[in-house]
Amino acid sequence: MKKKLLISLIVFVMLMAPMTTFGAQQDDGITRGEFFNLVVEHLNLETASLNRELPIDVKEGSEYVNAVKVLMSRGIINGFPDGTVRLDQKVTNREAAYIIARFLNIEDKNALSALAKEFSVSFEGEFISVDRAKKIVQATLSSDEKALKWIEKMTIVQSEATSFRSSADMIMSMMMDAGDLDQELEMPTNMNMKSSLVMDFNVLEGLHQIMTMSMPMGLPGMPDMEMKMEQYFVPEGIFMKIDDPETGEAMWMDMSETMPYSFEELMLMNQDSLQLSLELNNKFFFYRDLGTEEVNGKVMRKIKMDGKINSLTEMMGMLNNVLQDDSLIPLDGELPDMKMGMSGYIWIDEETALPYRQTIDMSMKYTEVTDELVMPIDMTIFMDMIFTDFNEVNGIALPEEAKNAEKLSALQ
Numbered sequence: 001m002k003k004k005l006l007i008s009l010i011v012f013v014m015l016m017a018p019m020t021t022f023g024a025q026q027d028d029g030i031t032r033g034e035f036f037n038l039v040v041e042h043l044n045l046e047t048a049s050l051n052r053e054l055p056i057d058v059k060e061g062s063e064y065v066n067a068v069k070v071l072m073s074r075g076i077i078n079g080f081p082d083g084t085v086r087l088d089q090k091v092t093n094r095e096a097a098y099i100i101a102r103f104l105n106i107e108d109k110n111a112l113s114a115l116a117k118e119f120s121v122s123f124e125g126e127f128i129s130v131d132r133a134k135k136i137v138q139a140t141l142s143s144d145e146k147a148l149k150w151i152e153k154m155t156i157v158q159s160e161a162t163s164f165r166s167s168a169d170m171i172m173s174m175m176m177d178a179g180d181l182d183q184e185l186e187m188p189t190n191m192n193m194k195s196s197l198v199m200d201f202n203v204l205e206g207l208h209q210i211m212t213m214s215m216p217m218g219l220p221g222m223p224d225m226e227m228k229m230e231q232y233f234v235p236e237g238i239f240m241k242i243d244d245p246e247t248g249e250a251m252w253m254d255m256s257e258t259m260p261y262s263f264e265e266l267m268l269m270n271q272d273s274l275q276l277s278l279e280l281n282n283k284f285f286f287y288r289d290l291g292t293e294e295v296n297g298k299v300m301r302k303i304k305m306d307g308k309i310n311s312l313t314e315m316m317g318m319l320n321n322v323l324q325d326d327s328l329i330p331l332d333g334e335l336p337d338m339k340m341g342m343s344g345y346i347w348i349d350e351e352t353a354l355p356y357r358q359t360i361d362m363s364m365k366y367t368e369v370t371d372e373l374v375m376p377i378d379m380t381i382f383m384d385m386i387f388t389d390f391n392e393v394n395g396i397a398l399p400e401e402a403k404n405a406e407k408l409s410a411l412q
Contacts, residue, residue, distance in 0.1 A: 029127035033087030035096060036067035036077070042137050043103075045070045057084040074310035075339060076102045093123035096133065100140050104286065105308040105341030105363070115140060140286075147289035147303045150348055157353045163202040163393035168385035170195045175378040191215060203267060205396035206234035232398050235263050239402045252405035284309050285342070292350065300347040300356055308341040340364045352390075359384045 030038070052069050054060070062068075064087050071077040076099055079085045094112070101111035115121045119140050128136070143151075158164075172193045192215065199209035208231070215225040230241040237256030244251045256262075285307030293300050344360035362381040 029090040030130045030133045031087060032085065032089050032091045032095070033062075033064040033067070034130070035091040035099070035128075035133055036064055036071055036087070038133055038137055039099060039103075039141065040067040040070050042141060055079050055083055055085045058087065062087070071099070076310065090127045091133075092126055093128050096128050096136070097123050100136070102310075103141055103308060104306040105343050106306075143285075143287040144289045147287035150289065150301050150303060150353070151287050151346070153353045154346075154348050154355055158355060158390075161354070161390045162204070163200075163389070163391055164387055165201075165389040165393050166197075166199050166385055166387050168197045168199075168383055170197070170381060170383045172382075173380045200393050200396055202393055202396050205394065206232060206263060208232050208234075208396050232396075232402065233263055233266060234396065234398050236398050236403070237263065239398060239405055241402065252402040254402075254405040254407040256407070258408050290345075293347070295347065295356065298356075299350045301350050303346045303348065304344075305346060306343045308339065310339050338364060338366050354390050355387050357384070357386050 097111040106114045174191045195213040213227045232239045288304040290302040341363045347357040364379045
C-alpha cells in the first residue's frame, strides 16, 4: 500500500511538472511597470515634473511613480485612451520595442526592423522575460564604451583647440503653421531650402562665417529666393551683412543688442560646451563604434550616434546647470512642446583625436503652437560638415565698412 502510494505520488509529480514549468514561463514576462522602472533606472533619469498629473491607475505611493512621470514627460509613453498605463499588465515585445526606439530617434513603424538590423536585437513571441528585457535595454540604451571614450576624448581635444575651419552643406524641409497668414500673405506652408556654410573660428579673435541659401517659393509668379549672408562674432560685437531687399545692394547691420549673449559670453559658452556635451551624451544620445575607415591616407574612427530630446524644457534646464544661468530656466508654458531627434555619423582622426567629418539627420517637431507664434511645426535637416586647419586659423577681423553699421535695437 505504501509502495503504491509512493508510486502514485511520483507519477502525480511527474504529470504536474510540465504544467508547473509552463506556468513559470508564462509568469516570467516582465510587467509594464517593471519595464518602465528598468529603463529609467538604467538611464539614471530623474523625475522631470513633480507636479505632473498621474494616470488614473497610478497612485502617488507607487514604486513606479518616478518612471511613469519621466517617461510621460518625455513622450516615451502616452498611456491608453481610458487614462491608464496598466502597470501590472505584461509588456509585449512590440511595446518594449517602441519604448526603446523612441529613445533612439526611430519611428514606431520601423522599431522592430531597425533594432534587429542595427542592434541585432530580435523580439520573438508575445511577451518578454525579465532577464531578456535587461539584456535588450543594456544592448540598445547604452553607449559602446569604446565609442564613448572616443567621443569624450574628441570633445576634450576639440575644446582645447584655439582655432579651426569648417564647411558644411545642409538641406532643410519645413512645414509651417502660419494660421491665417498663409492666406493673407500667400505664404507657402511647405518650404525646402539648401544652404552651404564656410566658417572660421578663433577663440581670441572670434567667428566669421558666410552662408548661401536657396529656397524655391513654390508659388506662381514668385521667383526662387536666393540669399547670401555674412556674419562676424568678434569683440566689437555681432555683425551681419545681407542684400538690401529694396536696392539689392549689400548692407551691414550691427546685431549686438538683439543677441541674448555678448561675444565674451559666447566664448565662455564654447568653453563650457565640454560639460554640456558630456551631459547630453549621458542623458540623451547613444554612441556605437563602427570600426575604422581610411580617408585621405588617414585612419578615421567611425562612430554612430542616435538620440532624441523629447523635452525642450528639460534640455534648457540642463543648459542652466552647465552655464549657471537661472534666466535660461523657462516658466511653465513658456516654451512650446518640442521634440528633437538626431542620428548621424562622426569620423575622428585616430592620430589627433580631432573630428574630421560629421553628418547629422535631425528632425524637430512642435506639437503645440500658440496662435501668436508663426513657426515651423515640423522640420527635417540633413547636414554634412568637414573640419580642417585646427590651430591654424587667424586674422579674423571686422571689415572697416561694418564698423559704422546701423545698430538694430533689442527686441522687446
